[in-house]
Amino acid sequence: MKLIMAVVQDKDSNRLVDALGDQDYKTTKLSSTGGFLKEGNTTLMIGCEDENVDRALEIIRDNCSHREQMVAPVSPMGGNADSYIPRPINVEVGGATVFVVPVDSFFQF
Amino acid sequence: MKLIMAVVQDKDSNRLVDALGDQDYKTTKLSSTGGFLKEGNTTLMIGCEDENVDRALEIIRDNCSHREQMVAPVSPMGGNADSYIPRPINVEVGGATVFVVPVDSFFQF
Amino acid sequence: MKLIMAVVQDKDSNRLVDALGDQDYKTTKLSSTGGFLKEGNTTLMIGCEDENVDRALEIIRDNCSHREQMVAPVSPMGGNADSYIPRPINVEVGGATVFVVPVDSFFQF
Ligand code: NI
Ligand code: NI
Ligand code: NI
Numbered sequence: 143m144k145l146i147m148a149v150v151q152d153k154d155s156n157r158l159v160d161a162l163g164d165q166d167y168k169t170t171k172l173s174s175t176g177g178f179l180k181e182g183n184t185t186l187m188i189g190c191e192d193e194n195v196d197r198a199l200e201i202i203r204d205n206c207s208h209r210e211q212m213v214a215p216v217s218p219m220g221g222n223a224d225s226y227i228p229r230p231i232n233v234e235v236g237g238a239t240v241f242v243v244p245v246d247s248f249f250q251f
Numbered sequence: 252m253k254l255i256m257a258v259v260q261d262k263d264s265n266r267l268v269d270a271l272g273d274q275d276y277k278t279t280k281l282s283s284t285g286g287f288l289k290e291g292n293t294t295l296m297i298g299c300e301d302e303n304v305d306r307a308l309e310i311i312r313d314n315c316s317h318r319e320q321m322v323a324p325v326s327p328m329g330g331n332a333d334s335y336i337p338r339p340i341n342v343e344v345g346g347a348t349v350f351v352v353p354v355d356s357f358f359q360f
Numbered sequence: 361m362k363l364i365m366a367v368v369q370d371k372d373s374n375r376l377v378d379a380l381g382d383q384d385y386k387t388t389k390l391s392s393t394g395g396f397l398k399e400g401n402t403t404l405m406i407g408c409e410d411e412n413v414d415r416a417l418e419i420i421r422d423n424c425s426h427r428e429q430m431v432a433p434v435s436p437m438g439g440n441a442d443s444y445i446p447r448p449i450n451v452e453v454g455g456a457t458v459f460v461v462p463v464d465s466f467f468q469f
Pocket of ligand 3: 452
């Protein structure tokens, strides 16, 4: 048995919980902030058997990988709006920091 | 030394913290949601010596076991209120998911 | 690799996160309450290599040690305000409860 502690971005967390649930992984969300990732992250606790850890890691990677996203920039304040041509810019999103912790014993009451 | 991570229902958490405190267990509550149990759960971290783990588990089981509760149902909307006889129904409440994690070292500053 | 779970007082947590960050420790804050310390505490998760645990503990001790603070008392309600001489009193603040947990594996996606 392992306890997987995964720190992911808020925006990825619901999709990840759904994807894990589809594969019968049970998760608990802890509200968390800052640090490993930018503000607005969530820490998921996922308990699973040793043989299911790799599949869980795969699901986390598939749903939370660090990636770039094209976003429309806001127009520059005080700039010449007429000559301003908005170009989408790359923003880094996602990412996951994952600790796999050993579990001595597990109980459900 | 062990770190017990116990996910319990919100409604059971205060009683559990009190019962643990009565036996000199120190707990920290982490706010958490969803997953192992229905919405509205709490994750308790309980640090204790190896020989005190069993007693802590017993207290968790005594205070958070999965159980059924009789509740008065709300009357059906739009139904015929005159002929409606409210019958108490069974609702499943409680339950605890508990991970016992090894601790390499412990400090108090 | 270790996962350090440190429960500290809210008022010490920002200073601690900054001090840890200055030394390249990444932290995640979990909101928590009660128990190990008085109300209003924060649980920090700090992931680090084995050889960096001692330095992290030192930073936690330096920033969160249990200590006494002189505070101006509020004047007693209903007392004789004229004859009341406010004397600063000692209040206990700070303190940290720290668990160092082994990590089987660590991933960043
Ligand atoms: Ni990048
Ligand atoms: Ni049942
Ligand atoms: Ni003291």
